[in-house]
Amino acid sequence: MNGKYVKRGAYIAIALVVLLLFGWALQEKPISVETAKVTRGDLVVTVEEDGKTRVKEIYKISAPIAGRVDRSLLEVGDKVSRGETTVATINPLTTPFMNARTKAEALAGVETAKAAITLAEAQLASAKAEHKLAKSELIRAQRLNRSKTISDAQLERVEIDVTLKAAKVQSAEAQIAQRNSDLASAKARLIEPHIAQDPERSEELAVRMISPINGVVLNLAVESEQTIQSGALLMELGDPADIEVVVDLLSTEAVKIAEGAKATLVDWGGNTLKATVRRIDPAGFTKVSALGIEEQRVNAILDLDTPALELGHGFHLRAAIETWHGQNVLRIPMTALFREGNDWATFKVVDGKAHLQLLTIGAFNQDMAEVRSGLSQNDTVIQFPGDTVSHGTAVVAE
Helix, strand or coil, X not given: CHHHHHHHHHHHHHHHHHHHHHHHHHCCCCEEEEEEECEEEEEEEEEEEEEEEEECCCEEEECCCCEEECCCCCCCCCEECCCCCEEEEEEECCCCCCCHHHHHHHHHHHHHHHHHHHHHHHHHHHHHHHHHHHHHHHHHHHHHHHCCCCCHHHHHHHHHHHHHHHHHHHXXXXXXXXXXXXXXXXXXXXXXXXXXXCHHHHHHHCEEEECCCCEEEEEECCCCCEEECCCCEEEEEECCCCEEEEEEEEHHHHCCCCCCCEEEEECCCCCCEEEEEEEEXXXXXXXXXXXXXXXXXXXXXXXXXXXXXXXXXXXXXXXXXXXXXXXXXXXXXXXXXXXXXXXXXXXXXXXXXEEEEEEEEEEECCCEEEEEECCCCCCEEEECCCCCCCCCCEEEEX
């Protein structure tokens, strides 16, 4: 009998072990998850865009006259002194060389002017002869008038005729002077270039442009000797120690930024710099993005809080400009948030299980979001929840 009971007890023990093993196999195993705490602290929301530096005051040096500018003795980066450094020398244009046709036309013009002088001299001689005859007629008329042979009216007509003949002589003399000037002008067209062969004369007529500021050469529009027109850009000058930062923003983002907002500058090759928004330009512009989409952009102008001597004109950088700054706000990592219908949600860990929790969030950036309701400080939430995590799932922190 004892052996029978022992055998039966062994079977029961084996059955219990099998049941326990089967129950353990069916038991849900906790999923390993990455967790984070809901904390309080500062939250800063920024707008990030590419920007570049530029000199605040750029002086564009343009040619005041048309002429031939000498080859520049300056290079980009060279220092210039106000009222001392000659930044450009412009020589007046010389007379161009004439081809055979142009020269023949100029010679013909000289002969035409000479013929016109001859004609004017003949007209002057005729006018003088008429004037002389009129004066003789006046003497006779005066004598006849004294003897009452002719009336006073007839004498007056003779006197007027003398005046008219005198005016005709003056007109003929003026014509000769005009024709002489025409001849001089025609001869001037035959003058060949000579200033280039006369360095002293060229030096005397040259226009020297002096630097208006203390700074450096930022850009050389004209480096080699060449002919330029009046108003042509020669170079740009500026002081690289006095720079500002220009960031072009989407107009929808620019309206969120106030003057005086703080900004950080990175990706320029040095340490992070601090800057302050001085102004938002009142006018926008259209810019085509890399995807071919037209965007309305607005420039934001920033001043560096501390000088950065390594930066120069036209340097690239990345700017993050503050649009909102909250202090001592309840924060949750963005990696713990997901959309549940139209709401924001997260998985909160309670007693080793994941509980779906709907939230109301406020401002947020790439890393953190402001929690307005749904969680408390020091609550534990799951980051990067996958498809294996749902409400009630057993979890264990990594």
